[in-house]
Amino acid sequence: MSQQLLDGVPLTALSGVGSAISEKLSRIGINNVQDLLFHLPMRYEDRTRITPIIDLRPESYATIEGIVQLTEVQFGKRPILSTTLSDGTSKITLKFFNFNAGMKNSLVAGTRVKAFGEVRRGRYMAEIHHPEYQIIRGNQPLVLAERLTPIYSTTEGLKQASLRKLTDQALALLDKIQVEELLHDQFNPYPYSLKDALKFLHRPTPDVSVELLEKGEHSAQKRLIFEELLAHNLAMQQIRIGVQQHYAESLGYQSDLKQRFLASLPFQPTKAQQRVTLEIEQDLSKSFPMMRLVQGDVGSGKTLVAALAALLAIDNGKQVALMAPTEILAEQHATNFANWLQPFGIEVGWLAGKVKGKARTAQLEAIKNGNVQMIIGTHALFQEQVEFHNLALVIIDEQHRFGVHQRLTLREKGAKGDVYPHQLIMTATPIPRTLAMTVYADLDTSIIDELPPGRTPITTVAISEERRDEIVRRVYQACKNEHRQAYWVCTLIDESEVLEAQAAEAMAEDLQRALPDLRIGLVHGRMKPQEKQAIMAEFKQANIDLLVATTVIEVGVDVPNASLMIIENSERLGLAQLHQLRGRVGRGATASHCVLMYKAPLGKISSKRLQVMRDSQDGFVIAEKDLEIRGTGEILGTKQTGMAEFKVANLMRDRKIIPLVQNYAKQIIAAKPELTNQLIHRWLNSKTVYSNA
Structure with a gap:
């Protein structure tokens, strides 16, 4: 148990967690005590000190204390309870849109009040809407928080106070067990152990900068981010190693088909297209499956590169499947490939949701008996009833619509016995190099960095x-x-x-x-x-x-x-x-x-x-600028990019430490390979069985 942190401890081991709370926690990805510890606060509130009203800034959160000057109900579209508070430096209005008679009667002039909330600009003075407040009676001492207050992302019916209590219990469990530190000094560039980083981030001391924490730049955060990105990188490396242990058909040209095809084109392929085609041909000649990503800007001619890869497989008597994300794009590919390949006696098949009835049955039969060599379609290509005759190459267009799980599933579906198809993935969505090296670490990458002649800016x-x-x-x-x-x-x-x-x-x-x-x-x-x-x-x-x-x-x-x-x-x-x-x-x-x-x-x-x-007009330049403009606040969506979801890391924000992660991953593989599975289990466990890929 110590080695794997607390992933084996069920949530029901915590006081107050029954089936109803468990179900709510699972909605936000918390299924065991370890998940709860990795569910870090999204922001922090400083309730450790009183801020004079005169020093308040709009859009900041603050704790204030003062004497009620006036409480009244303002009538309009709906009644609002309005309380004016003074601390001797200035005044502020507390506004309640949902209130009862008890609240109105307790907030009478002369009452001493402590309140917390978000400061807003008001018409006449600063305001706090729906503050948390406490009435201070007589000589009652003012109690302030000893640490920064964590605010967690949550779900309906799960209050912040409940999450904090559960996290307190999880941190207490963390103290009782001997958590194995997987990254000793040799592999840990930060001054925190995993255990100390978790304790600090859930309950930070008041002297730490809230701004630094909210930017994700505190070294305790970087310690966890580093370990998670390291685990992800090692998992992707493991996929590569796993792929190379599988068998695929070794493909080399058997005739002059490529020369005849190129001679039929009304244009010459660009140098970039020729270079990338050569890289693909070298991959296809190997006896383990190709896993190559071709990145090319809009209009760079990726389709021709895909056609040349397909020709090589077809020249070996094998089938090729090309999958596109939409029917419009799939049909366009079907038209282009038919125009290019049918003059050479190559049959191009077409399978999408709209192909129904007898046409669908005939197409499925032709795929099964090998009468079509090139099959184009949407995800319908990989439904259960589709049976390939001898599939040797899968081409996926617009990779950002398909995640790592889909690409692994496609490989499994295309496998026949112990023979796996080669896989070529194409995207016209340029991804900055540092991000691509993380997201697609399981793939070899080619870039078509030249537009065909005749294209005008x-x-x-x-x-x-x-x-x-x-x-x-x-x-x-x-x-x-x-x-x-x-x-x-x-x-x-x-x-x-x-x-x-x-x-x-x-x-x-x-x-x-x-x-x-x-x-x-x-x-x-x-x-x-x-x-x-x-x-x-x-x-x-x-x-x-x-x-x-x-x-x-x-x-x-x-x-x-x-x-x-x-x-x-x-x-x-x-x-x-x-x-x-x-x-x-x-x-x-x-x-x-x-x-x-x-x-x-x-x-x-x-x-x-x-x-x-x-x-x-350079997609790669635009992608880099996009990162600069969007900064830390926005993560590239998993739907948009097929990226894995992370517990603590944010690829946008944390991209600067990716080269460091890659460097340490190489050291671990070389010097301490047994750490690989331990790190993967800790951070990815059952979500993805990368080792079986």
Whole structure:
């Protein structure tokens, strides 16, 4: 038990924990006493001292003490109990929106009160809404907290006071047992043991800087963050080692298929495409499964690289599966691959949710008996009823939609006996190098860092929506006079898909009235997949001049004749999404433009974002800037990136210690490999059985 901390101790060992509390704790990821100890406070309140009212700052939390001057009920839409307090330096108003007669009667003039809460700017003086308060009677001493008060993330029905009491019990248990320190001085660059770091962070002394703690920069926090990132890195290294112990078909060209294919193309692959293709071919020649990530900016030509990898497997008489996250993108791949491969007698199959009935049965049969060599689809490819004849290569497009668990599951599903398929993963979402080295530590990485010739730079401008009429005229000129096509993207962030669809429909109607000569199409997330497909096909065939769309067009849609993009409410979107949307234009030889329309006045962060978009078209530069702008407050979402969830680490905030983590991981593997499983068990335990990957 000591070695694994307290993961074997159930929550019911703590006083006051029954099935109801256990269920609430499990909602926030707490299933044993160790989880409770790793559930660190999200912030701290300083209740160790009284702050004079004159020194209070808005948006800060403080404990105050004073004498009630006046208590009254203010009547409006709903009654508010308002109490004015003075401490001799200044006055403050305490406001209660939910109150009872007992509260009103206890807060009479002359009463001494201690109160705690968030200070706000009021109309006449500072205010605290719904403070915690205590009436001090006679000569009763003023009791203040001895340590900073931790505030934990919680769930409905689980109060802070309850969490603190449970944590006190867990810390008491921690004192009773001999917790094994896995990182001795040789592997611990911080002045805290695991045990001391946990005790300090749950109950910090009042002399520590709250600001330092809330930035995650205290050395006790760094000690835990370091160990968790180390465990994660070692787990990923273990996946690599596990993969190399599996068997895969060794693939080398058996004919001149590659030469004939390249000769049929109307262009030459770029040097970057050639370099990455060579790296893939070297991987495929090995007798253990390739696990390679290809990062390439929007429009860098990843699809051609994928096609060349597929050709090598097909030339060996094997099957290839390509999985895309959406039907639109999957169908586009199916069209491209069919155009490229069918002239060489290679059958391209297509399997998605919309393929039903006899067509689906026929497709499943063709996959099973090997009559199709290249199979393209959505996640429907890996449902139980799909049986491959001899799958040798799995290509996953847009990796940020699929996490580490999905990529391991796909490998397992594609395995036949003890033979595993090679895996090639492609993403157009550039991830800064330090983050990629953590998130994709189980993969070898290739970067296509060169755009194909003939691509023209996209001119990006930010224009206030007050100049909307001017923008509408520019759209008319591009579509009518220059015979180009355009996108008009409507965005409603943090709103429902229904409202976003309504906004897009209203915008399409407005534009049709303003531009009656143009053929205007509409595509949004509420439409059925086949409706979206039909509209996109019409746009691709140039039967639509202007496509009004929600952000559903963010990924992969390729219309070379579209050279103008208008993005509404651009100030509401993150840099990664703006960059992906902009990548829908600039795919042909004509000069392209992107207009970022915004509502004035612009906030500081929005202004910085739009400046980055104007200054750069390099996705990797934009990704780094995104990190700088977003800083410590936002973690790259697991849905967006397929990243593992962490207990204490935050990849955005903690990226500077990643090189240190990698260095120590190498030392542990070389000098003390037995620590690997102990660290993985402590931090990842049953969540992911990495060692079986």
